[in-house]
Amino acid sequence: MDQKKLAIIATKGTLDWAYPPLILASTAAALGYEVQVFSTFYGLQLMKKDVSDLKVSPLGNPGMPMKMPFGPKWFRGINWNIPNIIQANVPGFESLATVLMKQTIANNGVATIADLRDLCVEAEVKFLACQMTVELFGFKHSDFIDGIDFVGAATFFEFAGESDICLYI
Amino acid sequence: MDFQKELDARGLNCPLPILRAKKSLNDMTSGEMLKILATDPGSVKDFAAFAKQTGNELVSTAEAGGEYTFFMKKK
Secondary structure, eight states: OOOOEEEEEEOOOSHHHHHHHHHHHHHHHHTTOEEEEEEOGGGGGGGBSOOTTOOOOOTTOTTOOOOOSSSOHHHHTOOOOOOHHHHHHSTTHHHHHHHHHHHHHHHTTOOOHHHHHHHHHHTTOEEEEEHHHHHHTTOOGGGBOTTOEEEOHHHHHHHHTTOSEEEEO | OOOSEEEEETTOOTTHHHHHHHHHHHTSOTTOEEEEEEOOTTHHHHHHHHHHHHOOEEEEEEEETTEEEEEEEOO
């Protein structure tokens, strides 16, 4: 049987949305898939050497529960419904939300983005970066982890066209 | 049950138990048994799906007090 193939287009560059492509890529690799992740626009953030500055924003994101990762259980269960106008006006609100999210991630035994990406690299997931958006955002090739191919859409389709699963995230 | 290797994946969440199991199996030889401990409730279906797709045999699944024990035989 031919090896199955998974092609992912990663387009988002926030801490929360860094998870789906990296979880799916690493798991598929563990299941024996050949995997390629094509990063474009904000998805390029996931391929940077340093991913410790990824942030999550609850602003304008009504689907995101705001809960505290410390204190007694009843306190952790409270959903802090903070109006957008306050979130937008409090300096450092995003940074605070990110610190809380990272603590929640650690409390739940969820891997960090850096760890998940290392697992992907180890499992030979191939990372591609969109050269056009690298230039558009003024990034340098040296900003990114080793082993990335800087390519265009045509190269992505070469693999995606033969893939069994193709996801746009 | 006899096993050649044990993986403690307790406290870890998706997809880490699967990724660690895959890594453990890589270091084993065909026919050897891996014992896996986990607390992620999703791991019950996930290990069954992992076994089905990779050809490794999930010999048994057990739950006691919120802890899951799996025995997986390497293909």
